[in-house]
Amino acid sequence: MSKRIAALTPLAVAALTLAPFATSGAQAQGSQTFMANLQPVPTNNVTGSGSITVTLTGNTITVHETVSGLLDGVPHAQHIHIKDSGAAACPTQADAKDHNGHLSINTTDGMAKYGMPQISLTTSGDTSSNSALAVDRMPTGASFTYDRTITISADEAQAIRDGRAAVVVHGIDYNGNGKWDDVLGPSDLDPKLPAEATDPALCGVLVASQMNTVPSGGAATGGGSTAGLEDVGLIGLGAALVVAGGLGLGFATRRRHVTE
Numbered sequence: 001m002s003k004r005i006a007a008l009t010p011l012a013v014a015a016l017t018l019a020p021f022a023t024s025g026a027q028a029q030g031s032q033t034f035m036a037n038l039q040p041v042p043t044n045n046v047t048g049s050g051s052i053t054v055t056l057t058g059n060t061i062t063v064h065e066t067v068s069g070l071l072d073g074v075p076h077a078q079h080i081h082i083k084d085s086g087a088a089a090c091p092t093q094a095d096a097k098d099h100n101g102h103l104s105i106n107t108t109d110g111m112a113k114y115g116m117p118q119i120s121l122t123t124s125g126d127t128s129s130n131s132a133l134a135v136d137r138m139p140t141g142a143s144f145t146y147d148r149t150i151t152i153s154a155d156e157a158q159a160i161r162d163g164r165a166a167v168v169v170h171g172i173d174y175n176g177n178g179k180w181d182d183v184l185g186p187s188d189l190d191p192k193l194p195a196e197a198t199d200p201a202l203c204g205v206l207v208a209s210q211m212n213t214v215p216s217g218g219a220a221t222g223g224g225s226t227a228g229l230e231d232v233g234l235i236g237l238g239a240a241l242v243v244a245g246g247l248g249l250g251f252a253t254r255r256r257h258v259t260e
């Protein structure tokens with residue numbers, strides 16, 4: 001009897017040790033689908049919404065997105081933001097700050113929750129963080145459908161699998177006058193633009209679709225509902241990065257030199 005136990009124990013230990021890797025390894029061989037409900041960023045006076053599906057196959061993502069209810073007639077910069085560590089989340093009312101006398105959330109205010117823009121969801125050409133503000137290649141209008149297949153880095157693919165990725169669509173109409181103006185002052189990302197042009201409008205964390213769940217269970221890693229707790233210490237880091245990069249250059253400071 002004891003011999004049998006001794007024989008099983010190493011197997012049991014191995015199974016426990018490998019369990020987390022076995023799940024991701026099996027998924028990496030095929031496609032894995034992630035979804036996000038794009039919800040209005042609080043305090044920014046947004047009434048729109050959207051949804052996005054990201055199908056990951058190796059280091060390629062196929063994106064399908066629908067958005068409605070945003071400010072019409074303007075481009076909406078959009079990105080997959082990635083956190084270096086910890087689950088991605090969307091900003092809450094508590095993240096709002098005074099901007100030109102108005103409580104609102106600009107892109108920097110949310111970075112402790114959703115990280116830096118890594119993948120620019122442009123309509124053509126480059127999709128790196130270099131194109132974060134390439135508004136001439138971003139979807140335009142109140143409502144749009146976006147479909148594109150993009151090659152990303154292995155690190156970015158892993159971040160999506162890890163729940164460290166969130167989709168953010170930018171461009172708001174804070175004072176509801178149908179256009180961008182300087183009601184919130186200049187943009188934190190590019191002082192030549194009004195803050196309304198770059199402030200986050202919609203946000204959603206990419207979560208593995210239920211379709212990917214292993215039937216035997218154990219894949220339910222949960223959402224980001226408690227992610228805020230671990231973000232407290234990162235707020236200073238996010239601010240430091242922005243300061244280090246300078247206004248408007250914050251997007252580029254974290255760019256990885258990836259050759260694909």
Ligand SMILES: [Cu+2]
Binds near residue numbers: 077078080168169170
């Ligand atoms: Cu963004």
